[in-house]
Amino acid sequence: MTHTPFPDRRFAACLFDMDGTLLTSILAAERVWAAWARRHGLDVDTFLPTIHGVRCEDTVRRQNLPGIDVAAEVAWVTEAEITDTEGVAPIPGAPAFLASLHPDRWAVVTSASRALATVRLAAAGLPVPAVMVTAEDVERGKPAPDGYQLAARRLGVAAEDCLVFEDAPAGIAAGEAAGAAVLVITATHSHPVASSHPVVADYQGLQIPLR
Incomplete structure (x- = not known):
């Protein structure tokens, strides 16, 4: 079964938080x-x-x-x-979903350091993207929009044309402040999420139309 949370939109790129969104750590x-x-x-x-x-x-x-x-x-x-990478694993469906995207159409925007992000992606069996914005790349971390805005610029697109994938309140606020659409991933949440944004458990069956 497939589902498309934004059936009336096509996005220029996908911008992913890492911890809790692409992988569980x-x-x-x-x-x-x-x-x-x-x-x-x-x-x-x-x-x-x-x-x-x-x-x-x-x-x-x-x-x-x-x-x-x-x-x-x-x-x-x-x-x-x-x-310590014990227990680090991909969110269900994330490996296949990333593999379906063109390398120039997605980025990771994480509050982790570059060294930690690289280690955790490897531990989860996920690729390191061509564009990855980490803690060292911005003066203001989430909930400031700087990381998502920088990732969009590096991909050559406008942040307003991107879809941000997030799980945490600070990251959701960062995506909103960047002007992007936001999709909330709840695979690691232990309680129901109340959000004004579309919410999905994981990436299984997920379809996101790109331009």
């Missing part, structure tokens, strides 16, 4: 961040829901921890996440 990410939180005396259960969809640097800074070296903390978390 929740178990690995939460293992690392839980260890980091315990090191700094944070309440793990309260802290973990705040890490998804935003840059590592932004998460560290938000804690307002006295006397820390932000760059060193980011390096610690990044190295730990690169090392």
Whole structure:
């Protein structure tokens, strides 16, 4: 069975978030961040829901921890996440869906570092795209639109003509701010999602008309 969430539109390109959208890395990410939180005396259960969809640097800074070296903390978390890929897997249907797209018509826009994004895509058996915007490429991370706008420019299209695939509130807000259409992927969600955007569980049977 196929389904087309935007039957009346054709898009110039598809812009994908990575974690929670193309692949699941929740178990690995939460293992690392839980260890980091315990090191700094944070309440793990309260802290973990705040890490998804935003840059590592932004998460560290938000804690307002006295006397820390932000760059060193980011390096610690990044190295730990690169090392821990157990449980990283593709969202159902994602490999075939990406394979159906022309390489010049899609990009990844992630809050992860380039090194981490490359490792996680490989662990999930997904290709590294020709255009990949990572944490190092923008001054403002999600929910700012910078990453999606930059990816569209690198593909030679307008962000307003793109479809953004997202799972997290910060990323959804970034896609909206970029002027793009947004499709919400819920494969990794544990609770129902209330969204003004079309919502699909995964990529199985998904059809997105491109120009």
